[in-house]
Amino acid sequence: MIAGDRASRPGGRTARVRSDVLAAVESELAEHGYDGLTIGAVAARSGVHRTTLYRRWKTVAGLLVDLLEAGADDSWEPADTGSLEGDLIAVNREIHAALTTRPSITQAMIAASFRTTDAADALTRFWEDRYARTALVVSRAVARGEIPSDTDAHQVLLTATAPLYHQVILLRQPMSRDQADRHARIAAASVR
Amino acid sequence: MIAGDRASRPGGRTARVRSDVLAAVESELAEHGYDGLTIGAVAARSGVHRTTLYRRWKTVAGLLVDLLEAGADDSWEPADTGSLEGDLIAVNREIHAALTTRPSITQAMIAASFRTTDAADALTRFWEDRYARTALVVSRAVARGEIPSDTDAHQVLLTATAPLYHQVILLRQPMSRDQADRHARIAAASVR
Numbered sequence: 340m341i342a343g344d345r346a347s348r349p350g351g352r353t354a355r356v357r358s359d360v361l362a363a364v365e366s367e368l369a370e371h372g373y374d375g376l377t378i379g380a381v382a383a384r385s386g387v388h389r390t391t392l393y394r395r396w397k398t399v400a401g402l403l404v405d406l407l408e409a410g411a412d413d414s415w416e417p418a419d420t421g422s423l424e425g426d427l428i429a430v431n432r433e434i435h436a437a438l439t440t441r442p443s444i445t446q447a448m449i450a451a452s453f454r455t456t457d458a459a460d461a462l463t464r465f466w467e468d469r470y471a472r473t474a475l476v477v478s479r480a481v482a483r484g485e486i487p488s489d490t491d492a493h494q495v496l497l498t499a500t501a502p503l504y505h506q507v508i509l510l511r512q513p514m515s516r517d518q519a520d521r522h523a524r525i526a527a528a529s530v531r
Numbered sequence: 532m533i534a535g536d537r538a539s540r541p542g543g544r545t546a547r548v549r550s551d552v553l554a555a556v557e558s559e560l561a562e563h564g565y566d567g568l569t570i571g572a573v574a575a576r577s578g579v580h581r582t583t584l585y586r587r588w589k590t591v592a593g594l595l596v597d598l599l600e601a602g603a604d605d606s607w608e609p610a611d612t613g614s615l616e617g618d619l620i621a622v623n624r625e626i627h628a629a630l631t632t633r634p635s636i637t638q639a640m641i642a643a644s645f646r647t648t649d650a651a652d653a654l655t656r657f658w659e660d661r662y663a664r665t666a667l668v669v670s671r672a673v674a675r676g677e678i679p680s681d682t683d684a685h686q687v688l689l690t691a692t693a694p695l696y697h698q699v700i701l702l703r704q705p706m707s708r709d710q711a712d713r714h715a716r717i718a719a720a721s722v723r
Contacts, residue, residue, distance in 0.1 A: 449701065453645035463703045470702075494710070497694040498717055502686075504701055505693035509641065510662075511655045518686070525690055525721045 359385045364402045368447040404461040417476050426476035427499045427523035435519045438507045486530045499526035551577045556594045560639040596653040609668050618668035619691045619715035627711045630699045678722045691718035
């Protein structure tokens with residue numbers, strides 16, 4: 340959910356450099372976490388010169404912000420399973436996968452957001468965009484006549500997704516996929 | 532919910548020093564946040580010598596860990612309103628107040644937990660203790676015959692409280708007290 344597919348990005352050398360650099364940031368984050376992320380390591384892995392990195396992205400936080408922004412303009416949308424419950428279960432399974440992959444890029448991003456306001460602002464914008472897109476599961480359910488037309492989409496999405504984030508990120512405890520499914524069901528039932 | 536009442540702590544000079552120091556940490560955090568918290572400022576505010584602080588608490592993280600541990604052994608328990616829904620609303624209102632007070636000590640603690648593993652471990656232990664105590668709202672409801680005896684207490688508490696933490700801490704958006712009440716109601720309804 341965090342990182343979009345940049346392979347198909349059009350453009351020439353500049354776009355290719357960005358794509359290589361962001362792929363290197365993602366790999367470094369996944370392997371070493373936020374604390375191990377350095378401009379030098381990104382330069383070595385991407386084959387892009389350190390000077391270029393400093394000129395264009397300035398800091399490690401700048402690289403993270405760009406990684407989030409690249410993720411935000413991809414074509415992600417929630418799976419259409421035919422029911423609100425099924426759609427919310429699918430959403431939670433994506434989040435569950437993103438949070439439980441070890442090491443998790445999502446977790447690294449969240450850690451970064453508590454270090455620099457640039458990363459925090461970028462993460463806020465990113466999540467606003469993702470929750471707005473995910474609201475499609477609610478409008479589809481309204482269109483099917485499954486739930487009332489005045490259903491509060493954000494409330495439903497929070498009910499489904501927040502327990503998973505809270506348990507893993509703030510309480511720092513595991514949550515099984517079954518438990519994540521259960522919170523999706525509670526959210527769907529809350530508006531039926 | 533984070534900081535217990537240490538005024539009544541028994542003991543002599545050592546206990547008084549700890550009490551003064553932790554009160555100073557709390558005030559400094561509230562005024563300047565985690566980034567503004569220094570041993571020097573805590574020394575100045577508490578009137579306890581810097582050398583004593585370094586000897587006993589070593590670092591700013593050490594002070595935070597002790598603040599959390601002091602909070603954990605207080606006598607907090609959830610309000611008894613006579614119904615699961617009422618109890619969960621009361622719990623969420625306490626969390627809401629702790630998160631929306633500006634500046635929020637809870638928010639500073641969470642930020643600190645993403646900087647040092649000592650603070651993260653201390654926060655994890657603190658929350659485990661608080662969620663275990665809050666499970667009383669579920670066992671009271673079971674004893675009243677309001678909900679089934681095999682109700683998953685942690686699931687109910689997550690359903691009620693996680694949306695509030697997620698919205699304010701990770702999504703960095705406001706949540707009204709009415710919305711917090713609504714999530715408490717959804718949690719109560721999910722097990723009836």
